Amino acid sequence: MIRRLSLVGAFAWLLVTSSWADEGFRVIHVNDLAGMIAQHTANLFIYDANPTSTREREGIIPGAHLLPSLDYDVDDELPAKKDAKLVFYCANKH
Numbered sequence: 246m247i248r249r250l251s252l253v254g255a256f257a258w259l260l261v262t263s264s265w266a267d268e269g270f271r272v273i274h275v276n277d278l279a280g281m282i283a284q285h286t287a288n289l290f291i292y293d294a295n296p297t298s299t300r301e302r303e304g305i306i307p308g309a310h311l312l313p314s315l316d317y318d319v320d321d322e323l324p325a326k327k328d329a330k331l332v333f334y335c336a337n338k339h
Contacts, residue, residue, distance in 0.1 A: 278332060282308070290324055294335040303336060 281289055293300065293309040305311065312322060323331065 273332070278306075281330075281332075286330060288324075288326055288329040289332070290329055291332045292322075292334070294333050299336050306334065309334075 278291070282291075291306055291309040292312055293305050294312050294315065295303070295305075296314075300311070310322070323329075
């Protein structure tokens, strides 16, 4: 069973976000994402790139889309809207 992870207890995950027009990729912090969720930021999509074992052990951010693997079909998994705000996160042990 996959546990839901509250953002308050979201460890020290760094969240990488893309698709902010010309901003490209940038790192955001858990508190920033919590604020975006609380404000119901338009076109926000959150993606969990962790393997199933990590999700079962650590939990997931509520509402996150679970990517099936690191080798996924972009057309199937990501929104068609080019102005969407995409947040990807995963555990990093390094």
